[in-house]
Amino acid sequence: MGWFDLKIISRHFDVPEAKDLEYYEKHGGYGAARRAMKTDPAAITAEVKASNLRGRGGAGFPTGIKWGFVPKGAETVYLVVNADESEPGTFKDRHILWWNPHALIEGMIIASRALGVRNAYIYIRGEMLREHPVLQRALDQAYAKGYLGERCFGSDMALDITIYRGAGAYICGEETALLSSLEGGRGWPRLKPPFPAVKGLWGQPTIVNNVETLANLPWILDNGGQAFADLGVGRSGGLRIVSVCGHVNRPGVYELPLTVTGRQLIEEVCGGMRGGRKVKGVIPGGVSMPLLSERELDVPFEFDALQTDERIQEVEVSPGVKFDLGGGKTLRSMAGSGGVVVMDEKTDMVSACWRILHFFADESCGQCTPCREGTGWLVKVVKRIDQGQGRPGDIDLVASIADGIAGNTICALGDAAAWPTLAFLTKFRGEFEAKIRSSTFVAQQRAAAEAAAVSMGATPDATAAAAAVGQGAS
Amino acid sequence: MTTKQLSPEIEARIQQLWPRFPPQNAAKALCIPVLFLAQQQFGLVDDEVVDLVAERLSLPAAHVKGTATFYTMFNKQPVGRFHLQVCTNIACQITGAYDVFDRCKKRLGVDNHGTTEDDSVTLTEVECLAACGYGPVAQIAERGGPEIPLYFENLDLERIDKILDALAEGRVPTEFGS
Numbered sequence: 001m002g003w004f005d006l007k008i009i010s011r012h013f014d015v016p017e018a019k020d021l022e023y024y025e026k027h028g029g030y031g032a033a034r035r036a037m038k039t040d041p042a043a044i045t046a047e048v049k050a051s052n053l054r055g056r057g058g059a060g061f062p063t064g065i066k067w068g069f070v071p072k073g074a075e076t077v078y079l080v081v082n083a084d085e086s087e088p089g090t091f092k093d094r095h096i097l098w099w100n101p102h103a104l105i106e107g108m109i110i111a112s113r114a115l116g117v118r119n120a121y122i123y124i125r126g127e128m129l130r131e132h133p134v135l136q137r138a139l140d141q142a143y144a145k146g147y148l149g150e151r152c153f154g155s156d157m158a159l160d161i162t163i164y165r166g167a168g169a170y171i172c173g174e175e176t177a178l179l180s181s182l183e184g185g186r187g188w189p190r191l192k193p194p195f196p197a198v199k200g201l202w203g204q205p206t207i208v209n210n211v212e213t214l215a216n217l218p219w220i221l222d223n224g225g226q227a228f229a230d231l232g233v234g235r236s237g238g239l240r241i242v243s244v245c246g247h248v249n250r251p252g253v254y255e256l257p258l259t260v261t262g263r264q265l266i267e268e269v270c271g272g273m274r275g276g277r278k279v280k281g282v283i284p285g286g287v288s289m290p291l292l293s294e295r296e297l298d299v300p301f302e303f304d305a306l307q308t309d310e311r312i313q314e315v316e317v318s319p320g321v322k323f324d325l326g327g328g329k330t331l332r333s334m335a336g337s338g339g340v341v342v343m344d345e346k347t348d349m350v351s352a353c354w355r356i357l358h359f360f361a362d363e364s365c366g367q368c369t370p371c372r373e374g375t376g377w378l379v380k381v382v383k384r385i386d387q388g389q390g391r392p393g394d395i396d397l398v399a400s401i402a403d404g405i406a407g408n409t410i411c412a413l414g415d416a417a418a419w420p421t422l423a424f425l426t427k428f429r430g431e432f433e434a435k436i437r438s439s440t441f442v443a444q445q446r447a448a449a450e451a452a453a454v455s456m457g458a459t460p461d462a463t464a465a466a467a468a469v470g471q472g473a474s
Numbered sequence: 475m476t477t478k479q480l481s482p483e484i485e486a487r488i489q490q491l492w493p494r495f496p497p498q499n500a501a502k503a504l505c506i507p508v509l510f511l512a513q514q515q516f517g518l519v520d521d522e523v524v525d526l527v528a529e530r531l532s533l534p535a536a537h538v539k540g541t542a543t544f545y546t547m548f549n550k551q552p553v554g555r556f557h558l559q560v561c562t563n564i565a566c567q568i569t570g571a572y573d574v575f576d577r578c579k580k581r582l583g584v585d586n587h588g589t590t591e592d593d594s595v596t597l598t599e600v601e602c603l604a605a606c607g608y609g610p611v612a613q614i615a616e617r618g619g620p621e622i623p624l625y626f627e628n629l630d631l632e633r634i635d636k637i638l639d640a641l642a643e644g645r646v647p648t649e650f651g652s
Contacts, residue, residue, distance in 0.1 A: 164503075243607060245607040246569070
């Protein structure tokens with residue numbers, strides 16, 4: 001078997017009938033859930049812990065350990081599926097919901113058995129008009145078969161799954177914001193702790209898991225946690241679904257071993273770059289994650305490697321000054337949501353940075369001042385650099401705003417705006433400087449300084465001072 | 475006082491969804507679903523619709539309005555018969571979304587969030603639609619009709635022209651959708 005022949009969730013992608021319960025069941029589906037009814041819940045959790053399954057939504061937190069945070073003896077526990085995929089560059093969960101909805105439902109039944117859940121919710125992105133009816137139909141089929149409802153698979157376990165539709169807010173992909181939204185209000189993130197596993201939906205212990213995370217559970221129960229762990233590397237088990245977009249020949253959704261490097265992903269999986277052009281930068285896991293330069297593509301796109309591999313440059317606040325992630329930890333990059341954006345040599349990095357910041361400024365929920373104001377300032381300053389109105393000092397200004405947001409907000413959206421900004425500045429500073437050097441603002445300042453110098457009687461000193469204005473890009 | 479009334483279909487849907495939530499939390503949890511249904515019925519969520527929803531669910535109008543205004547999918551202003559939504563986020567941007575969006579603005583004669591004079595098309599620049607591999611991407615919703623579960627992918631000037639032609643003829647070009 002080749003190193004990416006094995007498929008877990010994407011086995012039946014592109015098979016239209018795979019959406020049907022009958023097809024899914026014919027290929028072994030719902031066997032794991034059926035067996036789970038007779039399995040001790042603690043044994044299921046132990047299997048998931050052994051599998052080294054890590055959350056596929058972005059944070060990469062070990063799923064079994066998350067489950068373990070639910071207080072023993074809790075009476076009401078909720079399971080909430082985060083299907084609010086909206087991290088730019090990420091489109092994998094949408095594929096799972098469309099091609100393999102029963103894998104998610106089966107995963108939910110298994111998780112509900114392990115956690116003692118009676119009511120589970122799928123929070124689906126409002127914009128997923130195409131996937132919503134597919135998922136609803138799959139649920140209806142599972143109800144009709146008696147796999148859901150009062151007596152799942154004829155057992156004494158009852159489980160209801162309800163789809164809840166979001167209404168257009170990126171922030172609701174953050175788990176506590178999602179819960180606020182599901183309760184029927186603004187999607188405002190909440191301070192952690194308490195973590196949702198202890199105090200979540202309506203104040204009850206709640207596990208929020210990503211679509212891909214849960215869709216892995218049937219395979220784990222069928223093949224054992226150890227087998228899943230063996231597929232992965234280090235502390236990360238299984239395969240990973242990545243979505244690749246941008247300037248590659250074959251963008252799309254691929255289920256791959258975690259050992260795959262950025263270069264393999266582009267060259268071998270996605271058929272190389274469009275038009276044979278060179279790679280300039282790659283965002284490894286959704287726009288929140290610091291981008292990589294071409295030189296950094298030989299690192300596996302795996303949770304730990306992207307954070308620690310020394311081939312990836314550390315993100316800086318200013319040249320030589322490393323960004324502090326807290327506790328003296330430095331920031332390289334992260335695997336995030338598996339959304340890979342590939343940018344070729346013709347990409348304008350200042351413009352790309354501006355568009356990403358425009359997104360975060362738009363999506364900030366407005367609760368925390370550093371994020372609400374800071375993302376707005378960032379987009380203003382980067383926009384003016386991009387549009388040829390940049391001023392000397394703007395790069396330092398952008399870096400200081402970003403540094404002021406990071407770590408100072410309730411949720412990770414602030415960091416998600418700050419980290420990529422600093423990474424763009426660290427790795428493509430020259431492009432920002434060049435735009436400022438050639439900006440109209442600088443030209444006007446230079447002209448004014450020269451005019452002043454002439455009127456004062458030009459001296460070599462004054463001419464040098466005028467020239468320095470033009471050079472003072474940062 | 476408003477003369478508007480929530481349709482019997484909405485009432486039926488409320489009855490259906492209510493038991494899915496804990497009794498003491500159901501009214502609030504239904505705020506967003508009912509706002510969606512009300513928008514389908516009335517075409518927008520204005521103060522009158524907010525009041526209707528608040529009254530039906532016994533929620534403070536301030537809460538319902540606060541919720542409605544938080545989310546981009548609730549139209550606070552009337553939109554045209556077709557709501558054309560073009561993504562310009564990073565993956566679409568680097569594959570030419572702004573050319574497509576500019577063509578839309580030029581041909582429709584409107585800016586972002588603008589509606590054509592004949593009230594037929596509203597143009598909106600939207601954030602990531604989770605179809606990044608096939609950018610630039612757009613979505614079209616039709617007022618009164620069911621929402622169209624289609625993405626219009628891999629847009630270029632030629633394709634967007636054909637889509638705009640079809641909208642001008644008063645139809646959604648489903649043949650270009652996927």
